[in-house]
Amino acid sequence: MKTANTLVGTAVVLITVIGPSVCQAVVSDAEFAAMKAKLDLLEQKEDANWLTQERTDQIKAIVREVLADARSRGQFADGATVGYNNGFFIQTPDQNFKLVVGGILQVRYEYAAHYANTKNYGATPPLAQGNAENSSGFDIRRARINFTGNAFSPQLFYRFEGDFYGSSTGGFTVTDAYVGYAFTDQIKLRAGAFKTPFTKSQQEYDVNLELERPEVNLPFDAQRSLGVSVLGDIIKDRLGYEINANDGSKSNTLRYVDSASNVTTITSTSTPAYNVDNRPAFYTRVQYAGAGTISEFYDGGESDLRKDNREFIWLVGAAAGYESQNSSAAAFPQNTATVQGLGSNNSPGFAKAYVLNGDIYRATLDWSAKWQGWSFNTAGYFQQVNANPYSGSATAGLPYNTNKASFFQQAYYAQAGYMIVPRKLEVLGRVSYLLDEGDPNMADYYTLACNYYLYGNNAKILADINYTPKAAYTDNSTLEIANTREIVFRLQLQLKF
Numbered sequence: 001m002k003t004a005n006t007l008v009g010t011a012v013v014l015i016t017v018i019g020p021s022v023c024q025a026v027v028s029d030a031e032f033a034a035m036k037a038k039l040d041l042l043e044q045k046e047d048a049n050w051l052t053q054e055r056t057d058q059i060k061a062i063v064r065e066v067l068a069d070a071r072s073r074g075q076f077a078d079g080a081t082v083g084y085n086n087g088f089f090i091q092t093p094d095q096n097f098k099l100v101v102g103g104i105l106q107v108r109y110e111y112a113a114h115y116a117n118t119k120n121y122g123a124t125p126p127l128a129q130g131n132a133e134n135s136s137g138f139d140i141r142r143a144r145i146n147f148t149g150n151a152f153s154p155q156l157f158y159r160f161e162g163d164f165y166g167s168s169t170g171g172f173t174v175t176d177a178y179v180g181y182a183f184t185d186q187i188k189l190r191a192g193a194f195k196t197p198f199t200k201s202q203q204e205y206d207v208n209l210e211l212e213r214p215e216v217n218l219p220f221d222a223q224r225s226l227g228v229s230v231l232g233d234i235i236k237d238r239l240g241y242e243i244n245a246n247d248g249s250k251s252n253t254l255r256y257v258d259s260a261s262n263v264t265t266i267t268s269t270s271t272p273a274y275n276v277d278n279r280p281a282f283y284t285r286v287q288y289a290g291a292g293t294i295s296e297f298y299d300g301g302e303s304d305l306r307k308d309n310r311e312f313i314w315l316v317g318a319a320a321g322y323e324s325q326n327s328s329a330a331a332f333p334q335n336t337a338t339v340q341g342l343g344s345n346n347s348p349g350f351a352k353a354y355v356l357n358g359d360i361y362r363a364t365l366d367w368s369a370k371w372q373g374w375s376f377n378t379a380g381y382f383q384q385v386n387a388n389p390y391s392g393s394a395t396a397g398l399p400y401n402t403n404k405a406s407f408f409q410q411a412y413y414a415q416a417g418y419m420i421v422p423r424k425l426e427v428l429g430r431v432s433y434l435l436d437e438g439d440p441n442m443a444d445y446y447t448l449a450c451n452y453y454l455y456g457n458n459a460k461i462l463a464d465i466n467y468t469p470k471a472a473y474t475d476n477s478t479l480e481i482a483n484t485r486e487i488v489f490r491l492q493l494q495l496k497f
Contacts, residue, residue, distance in 0.1 A: 080097075086100070087146075088497075089149070095154055096151075097149075098149040098150050099149045102145070102146050102496070103146065104207050105140070105494070106141040106143075106493070107140055107492065108140075108490055109136075110488070111135070112489075113134040113486060113487045114132065115486065116132065127481075144166075154182075157179070157180050157182065158178065159178055160174075161175045161176040174252065176252075178191060185232060186234060189228070191227070191228040196222035196223065197284065198220075198222050198285060199319070199381070202217065205301075207457050207458075208299075211428070211430060211449055211462070212477075214430065215434075215445045215468070215480070216381065216433065216434045217381070222323075224250065224251075225250065225281065227244055227245050227251075228246075229242050230242070237293040238293060240287050240294055242283075244282065245282050249281065249323060249338075281321065282321065283321040285318070290314050291312060301457045303375050304419060305419075309371065312370075314368065314369040314370075319362075323359065338354060339385055341443060350482050362381075362382070367379070374417070374418050375417040375418075378414040378415065380410070382409075384406055385408075387406065408436075408437040409436050410434075411434040412432070413430060414431055415430040423453060426450070426452075427448075427450050428451070430446075432446075441472075443468065444470075445466060447467075451463070459494065459496070461492070463490070465490075468480075470484070470485060
């Protein structure tokens with residue numbers, strides 16, 4: 001740029017100072033005037049370009065100052081970055097250490113009307129105060145905080161989560177606590193307390209559900225447990241698997257006192273108070289996204305909240321599980337696995353949860369799809385329950401027929417939703433059935449709902465009404481009372497950060 005300006009200046013000086021006399025000796029007056037005009041124009045252009053370059057340099061300097069200031073406000077002294085991306089995070093420049101802090105809060109109003117069925121349920125009816133009762137009030141369904149990230153390497157990951165309203169007394173309860181290592185996308189290892197890989201409904205993150213999990217999910221779902229898993233994607237985000245060994249259903253919150261005196265006082269009819277319990281369980285799950293990706297169903301939730309929802313996408317999953325209960329007098333009788341929704345001696349009504357001494361074989365098949373605002377979720381559950389008591393055990397048979405050594409239990413549900421206002425207002429419904437082999441009792445549930453999405457699944461309002469002619473079990477979290485005809489209404493505000 002400086003060279004060009006010098007040449008222009010030199011030419012002008014030669015013309016104006018050395019003078020027309022010299023130049024005119026070579027060229028005509030007209031040629032001389034034309035040449036001078038061109039040089040004047042060139043000089044103007046060069047001056048403008050020089051000014052443009054100067055402005056560009058000034059702007060760049062300002063941008064550099066702004067970026068440096070932003071970095072100083074968004075970094076610690078060692079250069080670690082902070083911000084928000086599906087949770088508040090802090091991360092070192094080499095990405096070897098990362099901590100993400102998040103949480104969920106679900107506050108709801110509930111009303112439940114329970115009616116006694118016309119059939120006799122024995123000496124102790126479900127409604128001791130009469131043939132109809134109702135309850136209403138506010139509740140906190142979940143109030144959780146979680147910490148996720150990696151340490152020392154992006155491959156070494158962890159998760160801790162707990163619920164401030166996770167117990168009947170409102171005390172803090174651990175839900176997840178595990179550490180894992182990703183060798184490759186195909187092979188990852190994790191150990192600790194986490195969701196057992198069985199039903200898809202349970203695998204879904206709580207805030208991503210369209211409704212409460214299906215009522216018929218409860219008798220079959222292992223929920224969370226203490227154990228170890230090998231998992232990964234055989235085809236990235238299309239075909240995934242998990243193989244798990246654990247301490248049995250719902251064992252994630254166990255923490256008993258280990259002491260020599262406790263162990264030495266164990267008898268054939270007592271239960272030791274510690275985690276190691278001689279009852280291994282094994283589960284495995286595989287799922288395949290035939291169209292779309294697995295993430296679109298888990299990270300995106302059950303509803304069709306896609307910006308571009310023209311593509312029909314679907315996901316199919318299958319899982320199997322086995323839980324072993326003690327069948328030897330030499331083993332401590334850890335009867336902590338329960339089966340919900342059983343009949344009672346072929347009479348009307350359902351028995352209390354059966355505490356199992358034997359084995360459970362479980363299987364499930366599920367299918368989900370999304371298309372143009374429509375969402376579909378359906379699943380079938382199956383389990384065989386075997387009474388397998390050790391010699392001298394008080395548990396000699398199944399609860400409703402002492403002559404049977406085993407029985408089958410199965411359930412189904414179908415759920416469909418539609419966005420009447422894209423990505424904002426959704427209506428949906430669900431039908432569920434629970435059946436026991438050889439038992440005349442059948443539980444069925446019918447649900448209608450409407451959801452309004454303020455900021456996707458991060459902030460939404462859910463309203464649903466559920467009716468069942470005969471509830472199969474009592475569940476405090478959903479206000480169900482076994483052996484009653486009931487109507488339950490819920491209005492919930494949800495926040496995830």
